[in-house]
Amino acid sequence: MKTHNCKDCPFKSPAARNLTIEELEVLEQHSALVNFKKGEVIFKEEALSLNVAYLRTGIVKVHKKGPTGEKILRIMKAPTYLGIPTSMGDKINQFSATALVDTSVCFIDTVLFRNFIFQNGKFAYEIIVELCRNELNDYERFTSQSQKQVHGIVAETLLCMSEKIFESSQFNFPLTRSELGDLAGTSRESVSRVLTELSTEKIIQFNTKEISILDKERLRQISEKG
Amino acid sequence: MKTHNCKDCPFKSPAARNLTIEELEVLEQHSALVNFKKGEVIFKEEALSLNVAYLRTGIVKVHKKGPTGEKILRIMKAPTYLGIPTSMGDKINQFSATALVDTSVCFIDTVLFRNFIFQNGKFAYEIIVELCRNELNDYERFTSQSQKQVHGIVAETLLCMSEKIFESSQFNFPLTRSELGDLAGTSRESVSRVLTELSTEKIIQFNTKEISILDKERLRQISEKG
DNA sequence: GAGTCGGTGTGATTTATATCACAAAGTAGC
């Protein structure tokens, strides 16, 4: 039984679009397509990293144990590679990935992935571009989080979710308040308070999971002034 | 007058060691070696990114404007590439790099750098490995900084400087207290206080610029428990 | 329907850290 077909995959990564037919055939033989339900762990920190994970569809949180609890490093949306740093930089996973919605992931043999880098420059180039973009994003958020205060960070996080992840001003928020705190670097209670405050000021509207942004401009102002 | 010689450069990057003689000759023609004195800016945020910067010798700070001031993203030591994300991920620099000691940098034409990635898989692979290692480091520090409190972060930063940058328990610290604050995500005054506290507990010893770690184990404990 | 449980809102309190303020010590220029 054929589980997947890489050649005609409608969710090919920009990198994989540069692979030849032959390379795609090899990829097909050395990769596995796995579906995850909301809440399931895709790969786990401290486990041996055997594959590169490619997020084909869905949304995941990338997270890591910290001194006082879980830190959510980033929310990622398909299509994207998830575990390149953890596969190329170290033998064991330095972070975990967990599905926030139903998700499909391709696990690609690390040796094969490495061979593609060696033999296909365009493939390698796209991987590098993706890594670089991620790094720039991280720097941006890192800077914000260490200088802004809660209002600013929560506003920024909401904007980011709206623009980058859901591409809509209204969305079903896949994180609990506590997780949003872990992402924004603050506490569950503080998030809650900021959210109600934004709501009373008619900047957002929400009922538990459903959030809609009413006044994007003011939200951006709050995000920018910190 | 020949400014530099890539073929026999004793500071070749792991990536550049995979270049052929011919490629090194091209590199030599399309790169420039520039020396910087302590405090000089190597490249600046918001300027057009024209080259990939390779830190051949020296130590630099990579920093970025934040809502309330400068954020130091990381301290980097030669040999390392400095501006890959800023050259590959975007047309304009998303961060600055400033020399902390006298430093030499090779500026490599971005187009040529890209061609090397396309045509030399081993070169590309080493670049990817470097990017991945950096990302893992960033995640680690990011997690620490958002969960530890000042004692922990300052301790961690000192340990990191000692182990990764100077490889010695005694070193001439190239940052001001204020910069150390920008790096650790805290204020100048808090850094000062933690430092004197660590000093009265005989964990470190310092006089303004010269710092020595006396009790590495206790410093690590403080760093780990937050 | 009663009971458990994870998630949530929100007030009261505590606490870590920023900020303010100023003196002292370095450092650079002339």
Place this chain on the structure above:
DNA sequence: GCTACTTTGTGATATAAATCACACCGACTC
């Protein structure tokens, strides 16, 4: 050497946000 400027240490104060505490609300189970 003296002057001006930056950097540093440290006490007093202010404040943002964590923590604690409790009530509430679904969603499940039995």
